[in-house]
Amino acid sequence: MENNKVKVKIYGQEYVISGEMSKEDIIQVAAHVDMKMREIADAAAAAGATPSNVAILAAANITGDQFQMTKEIEELKRLNAQLEKDAQHYVQLWDESKKNYADYKEETQAMVLQKDELNRQLREKDAEIARLKDAAEAAMVQMQSGMDDVIKEVEDKCRELENSFFDLQMENLQLKKELERTKSENSIEQMSIGQIYD
Numbered sequence: 001m002e003n004n005k006v007k008v009k010i011y012g013q014e015y016v017i018s019g020e021m022s023k024e025d026i027i028q029v030a031a032h033v034d035m036k037m038r039e040i041a042d043a044a045a046a047a048g049a050t051p052s053n054v055a056i057l058a059a060a061n062i063t064g065d066q067f068q069m070t071k072e073i074e075e076l077k078r079l080n081a082q083l084e085k086d087a088q089h090y091v092q093l094w095d096e097s098k099k100n101y102a103d104y105k106e107e108t109q110a111m112v113l114q115k116d117e118l119n120r121q122l123r124e125k126d127a128e129i130a131r132l133k134d135a136a137e138a139a140m141v142q143m144q145s146g147m148d149d150v151i152k153e154v155e156d157k158c159r160e161l162e163n164s165f166f167d168l169q170m171e172n173l174q175l176k177k178e179l180e181r182t183k184s185e186n187s188i189e190q191m192s193i194g195q196i197y198d
Contacts, residue, residue, distance in 0.1 A: 006030075011037040011051065036061055111186050118179045125172045129165065136161050 005018040008030035017026050036058040041049065044057065139157050 010034045011041070011054065033058060033062065108186075108190075111182065115179065115182055115186070118175060118182065122172070122175045122179065125168055125175060129168050129172065132161055132165050132168065136165070 003018055003020060004023050004026060005016055006023050006026045007014060007016050008027060009015075010030050010033050015030070017030060019026055021029070037054050040057045040061065041054045044054065049057070136158060139161065
C-alpha cells in the first residue's frame with residue numbers, strides 16, 4: 001500500500017507525517033491533535049504548563065476518547081448481535097404463522113369438500129324419496145282400479161315402499177343433522193380463528 005507523506009503544523013511546530021492513510025485523513029488527525037493541545041494549553045495556562053506537558057495531556061485526552069469510543073463500538077456490536085438474534089426469532093415466528101395458516105387453509109378446504117359431499121348425498125336421497133313418492137302415488141292409482149289381485153299386490157308394495165320411505169326419511173334426517181353439525185363446527189372454528197388473527 002502507498003505510504004503518504006504530509007507536512008502538517010501541530011501546536012505551532014511543523015512535522016512531516018507519513019502513513020498508509022490518505023493525505024486528507026493525515027491532515028485531519030494532525031488538526032485534531034493540534035485542537036486538543038490548544039484546548040489543554042488554554043485550560044492549563046494558569047498552571048504554567050510546558051509544551052511537553054500539554055502534549056502528554058493531549059495524548060492522554062485523545063487516548064481516553066479512543067477508549068470510550070471502543071467501548072461504545074463494543075456495546076453497539078453487542079446490541080447489533082442481540083437485534084440479529086431477535087430478528088431471527090421473529091422470522092421463525094413468522095414462518096410458523098405462515099405454516100399454521102397453510103394448515104388451517106388446507107383443513108378448511110377439506111371441510112368444504114366434506115360438506116359438498118354431504119350435500120350431494122342429501123340431494124341423491126331427496127331424489128330417491130321423490131321417486132318413491134311417485135311410485136307410491138302410481139301404486140295408489142293402481143289400487144283404485146278395482147282389481148282384487150292387483151289391490152293386494154299394491155298393498156304389499158305400498159307397505160314395502162312406506163318402510164323404505166321411512167328408512168330414507170330417517171337417513172335423510174341423520175344426513176341433515178350431520179350437515180348442520182358440520183356447518184356449526186365450521187363456523188365455530190372460523191370464529192375462533194378470526195379471534196386469533198384479530
